[in-house]
Amino acid sequence: MSDLSSADSVGLVIPETYRHQQPFALQCGETLEGFELVYETYGELNDQASNAVLVCHALSGHHHAAGFHEAAESRPGWWDSCIGPGKPIDTRRFYVVSLNNLGGCHGSTGPRSINPTAGTPFGPEFPLVTVSDWVRSQRLLADHLGIQQFAAVIGGSLGGMQAMQWAIDFPDRLRAAVLIASAAKLSAQNIAFNEIARQAILTDPEYHHGKYREHGVNPDIGLMLARMLGHVTYLSDDGMRQKFGRELKSGDLSLGLDVEFQVESYLHHQGRSFSKQFDANTYLLMTRALDYFDPARPYEDDLVVALSNALCKFCVISFTTDWRFSVKRSKEIVDALVEAGKNVASAVIESDHGHDSFLLPISRYFKVLSTYMNRLHREAGGAC
Amino acid sequence: MSDLSSADSVGLVIPETYRHQQPFALQCGETLEGFELVYETYGELNDQASNAVLVCHALSGHHHAAGFHEAAESRPGWWDSCIGPGKPIDTRRFYVVSLNNLGGCHGSTGPRSINPTAGTPFGPEFPLVTVSDWVRSQRLLADHLGIQQFAAVIGGSLGGMQAMQWAIDFPDRLRAAVLIASAAKLSAQNIAFNEIARQAILTDPEYHHGKYREHGVNPDIGLMLARMLGHVTYLSDDGMRQKFGRELKSGDLSLGLDVEFQVESYLHHQGRSFSKQFDANTYLLMTRALDYFDPARPYEDDLVVALSNALCKFCVISFTTDWRFSVKRSKEIVDALVEAGKNVASAVIESDHGHDSFLLPISRYFKVLSTYMNRLHREAGGAC
Numbered sequence: 001m002s003d004l005s006s007a008d009s010v011g012l013v014i015p016e017t018y019r020h021q022q023p024f025a026l027q028c029g030e031t032l033e034g035f036e037l038v039y040e041t042y043g044e045l046n047d048q049a050s051n052a053v054l055v056c057h058a059l060s061g062h063h064h065a066a067g068f069h070e071a072a073e074s075r076p077g078w079w080d081s082c083i084g085p086g087k088p089i090d091t092r093r094f095y096v097v098s099l100n101n102l103g104g105c106h107g108s109t110g111p112r113s114i115n116p117t118a119g120t121p122f123g124p125e126f127p128l129v130t131v132s133d134w135v136r137s138q139r140l141l142a143d144h145l146g147i148q149q150f151a152a153v154i155g156g157s158l159g160g161m162q163a164m165q166w167a168i169d170f171p172d173r174l175r176a177a178v179l180i181a182s183a184a185k186l187s188a189q190n191i192a193f194n195e196i197a198r199q200a201i202l203t204d205p206e207y208h209h210g211k212y213r214e215h216g217v218n219p220d221i222g223l224m225l226a227r228m229l230g231h232v233t234y235l236s237d238d239g240m241r242q243k244f245g246r247e248l249k250s251g252d253l254s255l256g257l258d259v260e261f262q263v264e265s266y267l268h269h270q271g272r273s274f275s276k277q278f279d280a281n282t283y284l285l286m287t288r289a290l291d292y293f294d295p296a297r298p299y300e301d302d303l304v305v306a307l308s309n310a311l312c313k314f315c316v317i318s319f320t321t322d323w324r325f326s327v328k329r330s331k332e333i334v335d336a337l338v339e340a341g342k343n344v345a346s347a348v349i350e351s352d353h354g355h356d357s358f359l360l361p362i363s364r365y366f367k368v369l370s371t372y373m374n375r376l377h378r379e380a381g382g383a384c
Numbered sequence: 385m386s387d388l389s390s391a392d393s394v395g396l397v398i399p400e401t402y403r404h405q406q407p408f409a410l411q412c413g414e415t416l417e418g419f420e421l422v423y424e425t426y427g428e429l430n431d432q433a434s435n436a437v438l439v440c441h442a443l444s445g446h447h448h449a450a451g452f453h454e455a456a457e458s459r460p461g462w463w464d465s466c467i468g469p470g471k472p473i474d475t476r477r478f479y480v481v482s483l484n485n486l487g488g489c490h491g492s493t494g495p496r497s498i499n500p501t502a503g504t505p506f507g508p509e510f511p512l513v514t515v516s517d518w519v520r521s522q523r524l525l526a527d528h529l530g531i532q533q534f535a536a537v538i539g540g541s542l543g544g545m546q547a548m549q550w551a552i553d554f555p556d557r558l559r560a561a562v563l564i565a566s567a568a569k570l571s572a573q574n575i576a577f578n579e580i581a582r583q584a585i586l587t588d589p590e591y592h593h594g595k596y597r598e599h600g601v602n603p604d605i606g607l608m609l610a611r612m613l614g615h616v617t618y619l620s621d622d623g624m625r626q627k628f629g630r631e632l633k634s635g636d637l638s639l640g641l642d643v644e645f646q647v648e649s650y651l652h653h654q655g656r657s658f659s660k661q662f663d664a665n666t667y668l669l670m671t672r673a674l675d676y677f678d679p680a681r682p683y684e685d686d687l688v689v690a691l692s693n694a695l696c697k698f699c700v701i702s703f704t705t706d707w708r709f710s711v712k713r714s715k716e717i718v719d720a721l722v723e724a725g726k727n728v729a730s731a732v733i734e735s736d737h738g739h740d741s742f743l744l745p746i747s748r749y750f751k752v753l754s755t756y757m758n759r760l761h762r763e764a765g766g767a768c
Binding site: 205224228243253261263294323 | 413512573575580627637676
């Protein structure tokens with residue numbers, strides 16, 4: 001991994017805040033009086049403002065995608081392996097924008113923010129946001145930054161859904177959409193896993209109908225269970241077998257109910273650290289945004305018709321062992337794009353790491369992405 | 385489905401109880417002063433006692449596999465489609481024994497039973513039981529019933545593991561082992577799902593360290609979450625898509641946090657009804673028995689060596705969309721049996737119903753099973 005001073009790191013980064021001070025009507029029917037989006041940028045916007053790339057985050061992501069907030073930070077941003085000088089999203093060529101979505105818990109307006117009409121935090125009253133709402137708020141951020149057209153909108157998982165929605169809702173505002181480990185809508189199984197995670201939070205006695213902060217507590221256990229479950233669905237059976245197998249925590253069987261296998265210990269750790277970092281109301285919102293995403297729905301469930309408005313080109317990437325958003329789900333998108341007569345490149349990447357693959361520096365994946373990004377750069381008149 | 389008076393039903397059934405009044409040492413090191421096993425039988429034991437079939441149940445199963453306990457019972461036993469006159473396990477030919485395992489919550493000695501040394505229910509103090517312990521207790525039941533050798537020991541999922549353990553531990557006590565939708569050991573992913581289910585129960589404030597009955601409560605929510613999760617892993621992605629798709633509960637989107645999709649409503653119902661029927665301490669025990677099952681472990685992790693002691697023939701059946709115990713896991717068993725020089729028949733059945741397939745009357749599955757059982761009957765000198 002890169003460190004602060006390495007030549008391929010974007011180095012120290014200072015988040016900024018965009019303040020939208022007009023009413024913002026949401027798809028659910030409610031209106032926010034205004035909102036803030038916290039974001040970071042890496043690289044330089046060129047004179048024509050033609051080299052901007054928007055990175056959209058997934059379920060538990062945020063704006064801090066690359067570089068370091070301070071020299072002492074132990075780990076760089078969540079996609080640092082992909083964004084930086086000489087990396088697939090090359091900051092010598094592209095001006096990268098990464099934000100925390102509306103409803104998030106990392107600085108953008110969300111459940112932890114003060115509701116101006118009440119004078120207290122929104123908490124569970126924060127309205128439901130959809131992928132369309134996010135894309136509209138991201139467009140306002142683009143306007144603010146002077147970006148009339150993105151060279152690309154890129155995202156993995158829920159981030160890929162935002163890229164797809166951009167192509168449908170604002171066809172003239174992007175030249176390419178890169179959809180990684182994504183799907184055109186959730187399956188019943190996907191929704192079921194989300195619902196179990198939500199129920200774990202909602203039934204935690206510390207949840208207090210979402211008013212946990214007022215009670216001075218946090219639904220740690222619900223969040224822990226939700227994250228443990230999510231985490232298992234991000235990994236593959238094979239990947240887990242390689243990583244943990246049936247390794248015992250203590251080296252010998254104790255034949256009891258305590259933690260016995262390494263995989264249990266690992267999941268406990270993941271669950272506990274997540275519950276300290278993430279807001280429960282945000283988790284509920286984000287999973288609902290996932291469930292509701294269905295861009296074909298307004299077009300009589302015809303994805304081909306939904307995508308026919310798009311003007312950009314597409315790159316669709318999936319991973320062999322991803323069973324949360326499988327190769328098949330990406331193929332559905334590719335097939336619809338082909339039928340809609342769009343320019344689409346696609347790649348299926350061999351990987352043992354399941355859905356998590358989209359976050360990992362897998363050699364062929366990064367080569368495909370680099371090549372695609374370089375092509376976009378050349379087509380925009382950039383020097384090689 | 386059959387009803388009480390139909391020609392292919394075993395009709396009214398009265399459970400019986402086997403009382404073992406000697407100390408019974410468990411693999412974990414603890415000893416039960418004695419135990420009871422509740423069981424049912426269907427069909428007649430022949431004079432040579434050569435036509436007995438043992439049916440072993442899975443995680444949440446019990447002794448009531450076929451027929452009705454009373455005329456008013458709304459549903460027959462859990463494998464009624466498979467056991468009865470003219471059915472794959474034909475009670476005109478075979479004498480079928482089905483029991484509730486030790487540690488269960490349907491009548492056999494388990495956490496709800498009185499601990500004779502304490503005078504109060506075992507609750508969380510009920511010792512850990514393993515598949516080997518179950519098989520040894522089942523052997524005692526066989527002795528009691530005068531069955532020196534089973535024509536077959538049959539089970540699906542955790543039941544198949546018991547059949548495999550029988551073949552290894554008591555090779556001369558069975559002529560065939562039928563392993564359906566099973567595995568030679570759990571994968572890290574399997575263990576992870578079990579652990580999340582256990583954590584849901586253990587962290588439920590109503591669990592009270594397993595003393596929920598003394599507190600006059602029940603960890604309903606933990607059991608509900610555990611069952612919801614288990615249930616999703618028993619179904620296939622494709623099967624859920626066919627059954628629920630993205631059908632809405634109310635017909636139109638409400639864009640909120642309430643139950644919105646049919647699949648959510650279905651899982652809530654499954655979870656709630658399970659939590660009313662099943663004992664939490666038993667659930668913890670049964671999942672641990674699953675995790676610990678690893679018959680190759682005493683043989684330096686070599687399944688071929690473990691199975692080399694077996695004298696019976698084997699039938700191994702798996703289902704294409706089962707991702708809990710996939711076709712690959714059954715193939716591992718078949719390969720080891722072939723390498724160990726055993727007589728093994730195997731079939732991979734096309735089915736959309738995931739792991740649950742083993743409980744369903746799927747035409748080719750039942751044909752394979754019928755054919756295999758008829759062969760066993762013929763080989764034992766039975767008339768066709």
